[in-house]
Amino acid sequence: MLTEQELNNLKYLVVLGDGMADYPIEALNRKTPLQYAQTPNIDEFARSARIGLVSTIPGGYPPGSDVANLSVLGYDPRTCYTGRSPLEAVSMGVELGDDDLALRCNLVTLSGQPDYADRTMDDYSAGEISSAESAQLIESLEKELGSDAFKFYPGISYRHLVIWRGGRKRQVALTPPHDISDRRIGEYLPAGEDSAPLLDLMKRSAALLASHPVNEVRSQEGLHAANSIWFWGEGSKPALDTLTRRYQIQGSVICAVDLVRGLGICAGLTPIRVPGATGGIETNFFGKARAALDELKRGRDFVYLHIESPDECGHQGNLEKKIWSIEQIDSQVIGLIREEMNSLGDFRLLLLPDHPTPISLKTHSCEPVPFLVFDRQQPHTQAPDCFDETAAASGTFVPEGHLLMEYFIKGFPD
Numbered sequence: 001m002l003t004e005q006e007l008n009n010l011k012y013l014v015v016l017g018d019g020m021a022d023y024p025i026e027a028l029n030r031k032t033p034l035q036y037a038q039t040p041n042i043d044e045f046a047r048s049a050r051i052g053l054v055s056t057i058p059g060g061y062p063p064g065s066d067v068a069n070l071s072v073l074g075y076d077p078r079t080c081y082t083g084r085s086p087l088e089a090v091s092m093g094v095e096l097g098d099d100d101l102a103l104r105c106n107l108v109t110l111s112g113q114p115d116y117a118d119r120t121m122d123d124y125s126a127g128e129i130s131s132a133e134s135a136q137l138i139e140s141l142e143k144e145l146g147s148d149a150f151k152f153y154p155g156i157s158y159r160h161l162v163i164w165r166g167g168r169k170r171q172v173a174l175t176p177p178h179d180i181s182d183r184r185i186g187e188y189l190p191a192g193e194d195s196a197p198l199l200d201l202m203k204r205s206a207a208l209l210a211s212h213p214v215n216e217v218r219s220q221e222g223l224h225a226a227n228s229i230w231f232w233g234e235g236s237k238p239a240l241d242t243l244t245r246r247y248q249i250q251g252s253v254i255c256a257v258d259l260v261r262g263l264g265i266c267a268g269l270t271p272i273r274v275p276g277a278t279g280g281i282e283t284n285f286f287g288k289a290r291a292a293l294d295e296l297k298r299g300r301d302f303v304y305l306h307i308e309s310p311d312e313c314g315h316q317g318n319l320e321k322k323i324w325s326i327e328q329i330d331s332q333v334i335g336l337i338r339e340e341m342n343s344l345g346d347f348r349l350l351l352l353p354d355h356p357t358p359i360s361l362k363t364h365s366c367e368p369v370p371f372l373v374f375d376r377q378q379p380h381t382q383a384p385d386c387f388d389e390t391a392a393a394s395g396t397f398v399p400e401g402h403l404l405m406e407y408f409i410k411g412f413p414d
Helices: 004-008 040-046 065-072 085-092 131-145 196-209 213-220 243-247 258-266 285-297 309-315 319-344 403-410
Strands: 011-017 050-054 101-110 121-123 150-156 159-164 228-235 251-254 270-272 302-307 347-352 369-375 396-398
Touching: 011 065, 011 285, 011 319, 011 403, 040 319, 040 347, 040 369, 065 258, 065 403, 085 101, 085 150, 085 159, 085 228, 085 258, 101 131, 131 150, 131 196, 131 213, 159 258, 196 228, 251 258, 251 285, 258 270, 258 302, 285 302, 285 319, 302 319, 309 319, 319 347, 347 403, 369 403, 396 403
Parallel strands: 011 302, 011 347, 050 396, 251 270, 251 302
Antiparallel strands: 050 369, 101 121, 101 159, 101 228, 150 159, 347 369
16 A cells, blocks of 8 residues: 555556447357457556456446446445436536436437337437537427427537426436337337326427438438437436545546546546547547546646447447457557556556447446556556456456545555
């Protein structure tokens, strides 16, 4: 365990590869994408790092990035989780009242059956529609469907926000669209005694978006049309203690999705935007790593670097791209960190996924995920020498995910 003065001189960098963990795959000779990918830089860190598994999803909670990233940042979801969308609202600068309900509003692609309930979820992301296109669609929805009760706000790509004024105590049950890829939507439509207004908005959006000029152009170009909205991720105004107060550190968050950016802001981290960072599969891996190192060199103590790419690959069932994404994280992100870490002085790295997003499921699962903690001052001499889903066999197991941050900052107990 380091002294307080030594802790104060440390630089901390968290690299989170969203959804990077997976199941063994027959096509990869029963290896996971993380085991199969060529990751020489991660392997080099693993040779002198503490490696183990951490359970980021408490029992009874959904295995979402909201719950998992709360855990990774050191917050116990059982005491502070208020839903996903409120964190996205914080990132977007949308003020939530105490009685408001925030809702994630995806732009999705549904099949074309006449009866809305008979349609299938063809694409939860509408072909990773661009933010410029989706902004036009959300603007039209706000004009036609917005009201004193419901307000639409444009976000990034397919991820948008609706605020239900006075809706905090409404009883609704909503399903994430990425959980029902290729399924008939009828049994997953909004449920609960107060769900009727939400279902009405979804049906009306389909009628409005069907002939929207943006979708006409996308269809002509062979792209998925964003032909409906889909509500999920409901929640109320969050309140988190900051990392500055808890650990006396000043930090930054680097990501391209509103969820993690909003969580970082709530945790007291300064959001850093990187040109070319998309929140999709193709993103500016190197630019995000460059920005993280620059923040530490400018005097920040802590940086939380989030990379969405492998999660999107998992949701789309794209094995080739998931392997590619992991290899980009290794070469473009971890490779740059290896090259420049000596210029940071005393330095710790935490590398992990937030949850698995298995190719076979196309959605999240709740199994523990591997983590790697490298300490430049104190190399771990009994490292298992592998950073993958089997890390518990010879590594450390952290059953309470929110404790990992405490160990990362202050040191693991003996």
